[in-house]
Amino acid sequence: xxxxxxxxxxxxxxxxxxxxxxxxxxxxxxxxxxxxxxxxxxxxxxxxxxxxxxxxxxxxxxxxxxxxxxxxxxxxxxxxxxxxxxxxxxxxxxxxxxxxxxxxxxxxxxxxxxxxxxxxxxxxxxxxxxxxxxxxxxxxxxxxxxxxxxxxxxxxxxxxxxxxxxxxxxxxxxxxxxxxxxxx
Amino acid sequence: xxxxxxxxxxxxxxxxxxxxxxxxxxxxxxxxxxxxxxxxxxxxxxxxxxxxxxxxxxxxxxxxxxxxxxxxxxxxxxxxxxxxxxxxxxxxxxxxxxxxxxxxxxxxxxxxxxxxxxxxxxxxxxxxxxxxxxxxxxxxxxxxxxxxxxxxxxxxxxxxxx
Amino acid sequence: xxxxxxxxxxxxxxxxxxxxxxxxxxxxxxxxxxxxxxxxxxxxxxxxxxxxxxxxxxxxxxxxxxxxxxxxxxxxxxxxxxxxxxxxxxxxxxxxxxxxxxxxxxxxxxxxxxxxxxxxxxxxxxxxxxx
Numbered sequence: 336x337x338x339x340x341x342x343x344x345x346x347x348x349x350x351x352x353x354x355x356x357x358x359x360x361x362x363x364x365x366x367x368x369x370x371x372x373x374x375x376x377x378x379x380x381x382x383x384x385x386x387x388x389x390x391x392x393x394x395x396x397x398x399x400x401x402x403x404x405x406x407x408x409x410x411x412x413x414x415x416x417x418x419x420x421x422x423x424x425x426x427x428x429x430x431x432x433x434x435x436x437x438x439x440x441x442x443x444x445x446x447x448x449x450x451x452x453x454x455x456x457x458x459x460x461x462x463x464x465x466x467x468x469x470x471x472x473x474x475x476x477x478x479x480x481x482x483x484x485x486x487x488x489x490x491x492x493x494x495x496x497x498x499x500x501x502x503x504x505x506x507x508x509x510x511x512x513x514x515x516x517x518x519x
Numbered sequence: 520x521x522x523x524x525x526x527x528x529x530x531x532x533x534x535x536x537x538x539x540x541x542x543x544x545x546x547x548x549x550x551x552x553x554x555x556x557x558x559x560x561x562x563x564x565x566x567x568x569x570x571x572x573x574x575x576x577x578x579x580x581x582x583x584x585x586x587x588x589x590x591x592x593x594x595x596x597x598x599x600x601x602x603x604x605x606x607x608x609x610x611x612x613x614x615x616x617x618x619x620x621x622x623x624x625x626x627x628x629x630x631x632x633x634x635x636x637x638x639x640x641x642x643x644x645x646x647x648x649x650x651x652x653x654x655x656x657x658x659x660x661x662x663x664x665x666x667x668x669x670x671x672x673x674x675x676x677x678x679x680x681x
Numbered sequence: 682x683x684x685x686x687x688x689x690x691x692x693x694x695x696x697x698x699x700x701x702x703x704x705x706x707x708x709x710x711x712x713x714x715x716x717x718x719x720x721x722x723x724x725x726x727x728x729x730x731x732x733x734x735x736x737x738x739x740x741x742x743x744x745x746x747x748x749x750x751x752x753x754x755x756x757x758x759x760x761x762x763x764x765x766x767x768x769x770x771x772x773x774x775x776x777x778x779x780x781x782x783x784x785x786x787x788x789x790x791x792x793x794x795x796x797x798x799x800x801x802x803x804x805x806x807x808x809x810x811x812x
Contacts, residue, residue: 336521336522336547336548336549337548337549337551337552338549338551338552338553338561339552364521364522364548365521365522368521368522372522373587373589373647375589377522377567377570377590378570378589378590378593379563379564379566379567379570379590379593380563380567382563382566382593383561383563386563404562404598405561405562405563405598406562406597406598406723407595407596407597407598407723407724407727408562408566408593408594408595408596408638409594409595409699409700409727410592410593410594410595411590411592411593411594411596412591412592413589413590413591413592416589430730431726431730433726433729433742434742435722435723435726436723436726438726438727438730456723456726456727458723466556466557467556467557468554468555468556468557469554469555469556470555470556473555594702595701595702597721597723597724599721639702
């Protein structure tokens with residue numbers, strides 16, 4: 336089982352808002368545990384999808400340098416099952432952001448109907464733990480696949496660019512140099 | 520059953536409480552992504568482990584007469600400690616309220632003597648035929664499989680690793 | 682019109698019940714945030730945000746959590762707050778009852794000091810209604 340619980344962003348505003356979809360596919364864990372389980376996407380994995388949707392939006396405020404983890408789920412309410420073949424749309428807003436973390440609110444819709452509501456809090460690991468979580472190049476590839484740099488923009492409307500340090504890591508990992516000057 | 524997070528039920532008092540354990544192995548696939556340089560159990564899987572332990576308590580308390588137990592609400596779920604590979608999450612769940620279709624429970628998971636996760640849960644139970652057509656056979660066969668699975672993981676007399 | 686003491690308490694109670702998942706009955710004036718209500722550091726972010734919204738005020742973190750004083754070498758010696766440090770603390774947190782803390786001012790105990798009543802008095806001081 337991989338740990339990617341959203342498939343693509345349709346909206347990404349740095350530090351403010353993220354909208355992404357999760358397609359529930361039969362062959363994908365844990366929906367592939369047929370015939371031994373209910374076959375619906377478990378609620379906690381919907382919470383994770385919503386957390387990933389807003390977590391990357393929050394992290395983008397610091398050019399993805401801040402390591403963001405789920406610290407608290409204030410409330411999660413599930414209205415209906417999510418079955419294979421369903422597409423869930425996660426709409427998340429950053430309600431507040433401080434030095435220690437952020438408060439976010441997210442909803443999941445399926446076929447236009449409200450499927451789940453999640454209020455959560457993200458914490459910045461900061462000095463509590465110096466350990467890096469990802470290789471920069473891996474992390475950047477994930478962001479690209481999710482369409483963060485396709486639809487991402489700053490609140491002023493300007494497009495979200497790939498941060499230089501991530502770009503440099505991608506080139507280094509591929510073993511190719513770049514003749515481009517880093518952006519100022 | 521890769522998504523079955525409860526390794527062992529240590530103690531169960533129907534209608535009252537359950538104790539169970541989840542041991543974290545480095546080979547669990549999702550740890551490759553969470554996180555590549557710092558493998559730790561994702562918070563939502565700690566929550567899922569609490570939900571599964573609670574589900575077993577409800578299923579056994581109702582003598583496996585339901586094929587589905589599902590999370591309707593989770594409140595005040597706090598993550599206080601990381602669970603790392605090689606560690607054991609010792610789970611305890613207690614019933615707070617129980618009615619015809621739902622159960623409210625409080626649950627916590629302890630690792631190395633510290634509370635790693637705590638939550639208030641509302642779980643709903645049903646048979647799928649209550650919701651969808653032509654599910655009677657699915658319900659009957661699922662209830663039988665659930666009962667067999669319980670027999671596999673209910674090990675009150677083994678030494679407790681948690 | 683400025684809220685009354687009871688109105689302040691009711692709003693604080695609501696914020697704590699929602700943020701901490703405790704019952705209304707648990708939120709009594711003498712209850713400590715950390716010891717009695719189980720508040721952890723992540724909860725304080727939630728509580729502060731709810732109170733800011735509820736009362737329309739800004740709550741700078743250092744006013745409720747004087748980490749700058751408690752980590753200042755001039756004010757702390759061997760894990761105890763010095764008399765000078767206590768003076769500064771009392772001025773910053775004039776809304777709080779620090780008498781118990783003063784008796785044995787160990788820095789590690791400070792976190793468990795804050796009570797619901799202290800929080801209400803803090804709000805009242807921000808609203809200018811503290812008697």
